[in-house]
Amino acid sequence: MKSYNVDAFVLRLRPLGEADRILTLFSRERGKLHAVAKGSRRSGSRFGARLDFFNRVSLTLHRGRSLDIITGAQSAIDRSVWDRLVEPETFALASYVAEVIDALSEPDLAVPELFDMLCELRDAIGAGVPAASLAPAIDLRLLGVLGLAPELDACARCGSALGNRPLAGGRARLSPNSGGLVCRRCNVEDVGALTGDGGATFGVSAAELSMLRALRTAPFTALGDIGDAARLRRLTSAFVEYQLGRRSKALAVANARTARRPAPKAAAR
Ligand SMILES: [Zn+2]
Incomplete structure (x- = not known):
C-alpha cells in the first residue's frame, strides 16, 4: 500500500512554491515526518485550518518519491x-x-x-x-x-548520593555540562579545569531542587x-x-x- 494513516501534531509549516506547504509533523506511529500539503496556501483550500500550527490531526498520506503527500486531514475543533x-x-x-x-x-x-x-x-x-x-x-x-x-538525586560526576538534603553543609550546583547536580567537592575540583562555555553552573536552593524533582x-x-x-x-x-x-x-x-x-x-x- 502506498497510503498510510497517522495521528500527528503540526510542528512547523514552511511555504513551498506558490500554493503548497511543507509540514513538519510529530506522529504517534512514526515520530517526526515531513510532508507536503498541496494547495494549502490557497484561500478556500480543502484543508481549511486543520493543518494549522500545533493542531492534532488524523492524516492520510501517500508515499511520494522524496516527500510524502497529505491526501486527507481530519481534526476536532478545540x-x-x-x-x-x-x-x-x-x-x-x-x-x-x-x-x-x-x-x-x-x-x-x-x-x-x-x-x-x-x-x-x-x-x-x-x-x-x-x-x-x-x-x-x-x-x-x-x-x-x-x-x-538531568540527574537530580546524586552527583552527576562522582555519583555520590546526595539524599533528600543535598544542600546541608554546602551549596550544590546544577551543571548542564555535567548532566545534573554536582556536589561541592566535584564543583571545587572543576574550577579552572573546565574550558569553553560548557562550564556554566547554577546555584540551586533546597526548595528549588525539591520543586524540580516534583516537576x-x-x-x-x-x-x-x-x-x-x-x-x-x-x-x-x-x-x-x-x-x-x-x-x-x-x-x-x-x-x-x-x-x-x-x-x-x-x-x-
Ligand atoms: Zn561529586
Missing part, C-alpha cells in the same frame, strides 16, 4: 486550545516545544511517550494552566522522554501557579539548550518579550 494559543506566552511555549522536538528527535522513529506528552500539553493549555508553570515541567519531561533527564513527573493539568516559575525555567532551559548545542530561537524571542514587560507581582508562596 476552541479552548485555539483561544489560548493566540496568547503570546502560550504561543511562545508551543513554538519552543515544537523547535526542541524538531531538533532533538530522529525522523521516522516513533516515541509514543513524546506524542503522549504533546497530548497532555494540549489538554493543559486548553484547561488554562499558565504557560509559565508549564515551561519548566515541559523541559524536564522532554529531557526525560528523550533519555536526557519531573507532575501531570501538566494539575499545575497551578508556581512561585518563581521563571527562575526554575532558567535552570531547566539551560539543560535543554545544552542538548540543542545552542540557544533556542523561540526561547530568545520569549525572553526578549518578558524583559520588555514590567515584572508581574510575585505570586503568593
Whole structure:
C-alpha cells in the first residue's frame, strides 16, 4: 500500500512554491515526518485550518518519491486550545516545544511517550494552566522522554548520593555540562579545569531542587501557579539548550518579550 494513516501534531509549516506547504509533523506511529500539503496556501483550500500550527490531526498520506503527500486531514475543533494559543506566552511555549522536538528527535522513529506528552500539553493549555508553570515541567519531561533527564538525586560526576538534603553543609550546583547536580567537592575540583562555555553552573536552593524533582513527573493539568516559575525555567532551559548545542530561537524571542514587560507581582508562596 502506498497510503498510510497517522495521528500527528503540526510542528512547523514552511511555504513551498506558490500554493503548497511543507509540514513538519510529530506522529504517534512514526515520530517526526515531513510532508507536503498541496494547495494549502490557497484561500478556500480543502484543508481549511486543520493543518494549522500545533493542531492534532488524523492524516492520510501517500508515499511520494522524496516527500510524502497529505491526501486527507481530519481534526476536532478545540476552541479552548485555539483561544489560548493566540496568547503570546502560550504561543511562545508551543513554538519552543515544537523547535526542541524538531531538533532533538530522529525522523521516522516513533516515541509514543513524546506524542503522549504533546497530548497532555494540549489538554493543559486548553484547561488554562499558565504557560509559565508549564515551561519548566515541559523541559524536564522532554529531557526525560528523550533519555536526557538531568540527574537530580546524586552527583552527576562522582555519583555520590546526595539524599533528600543535598544542600546541608554546602551549596550544590546544577551543571548542564555535567548532566545534573554536582556536589561541592566535584564543583571545587572543576574550577579552572573546565574550558569553553560548557562550564556554566547554577546555584540551586533546597526548595528549588525539591520543586524540580516534583516537576519531573507532575501531570501538566494539575499545575497551578508556581512561585518563581521563571527562575526554575532558567535552570531547566539551560539543560535543554545544552542538548540543542545552542540557544533556542523561540526561547530568545520569549525572553526578549518578558524583559520588555514590567515584572508581574510575585505570586503568593
Ligand atoms: Zn561529586
